[in-house]
Amino acid sequence: PVGYLEFISLLESSQGVLTDSGGVQEEAAILRVPCITLRENTERPVTVTHGTNAVVGTDPGRILDAWRARHTRVGQPVTPPLWDGHAAKRIVDVLFDTFGRRSGLSRSTASRG
Numbered sequence: 001p002v003g004y005l006e007f008i009s010l011l012e013s014s015q016g017v018l019t020d021s022g023g024v025q026e027e028a029a030i031l032r033v034p035c036i037t038l039r040e041n042t043e044r045p046v047t048v049t050h051g052t053n054a055v056v057g058t059d060p061g062r063i064l065d066a067w068r069a070r071h072t073r074v075g076q077p078v079t080p081p082l083w084d085g086h087a088a089k090r091i092v093d094v095l096f097d098t099f100g101r102r103s104g105l106s107r108s109t110a111s112r113g
Contacts, residue, residue: 034070
């Protein structure tokens with residue numbers, strides 16, 4: 001076990017990662033580090049469709065094939081849409097669009113307090 005910042009540093013400087021963790025799949029996608037998921041499925045399919053992750057199960061042959069192919073995929077891995085670090089702003093926008101008008105608040109009023 002390592003702390004989060006040390007983990008991110010290790011991941012960012014790696015040639016690839018083997019994992020069964022959904023969180024690691026996400027971190028690898030953001031850092032554009034090739035990820036090989038040692039499970040039969042993923043709750044983060046966007047990491048597969050955007051080329052940062054291959055879900056291969058636990059068969060040693062499939063794992064080795066995926067490791068060897070991690071840098072030969074067609075095209076560059078792409079960070080999934082909306083994984084840009086601006087989720088909080090989008091959430092605030094939705095909350096104000098939904099509830100701000102009812103309460104008489106405006107974005108400028110809320111940002112002052």
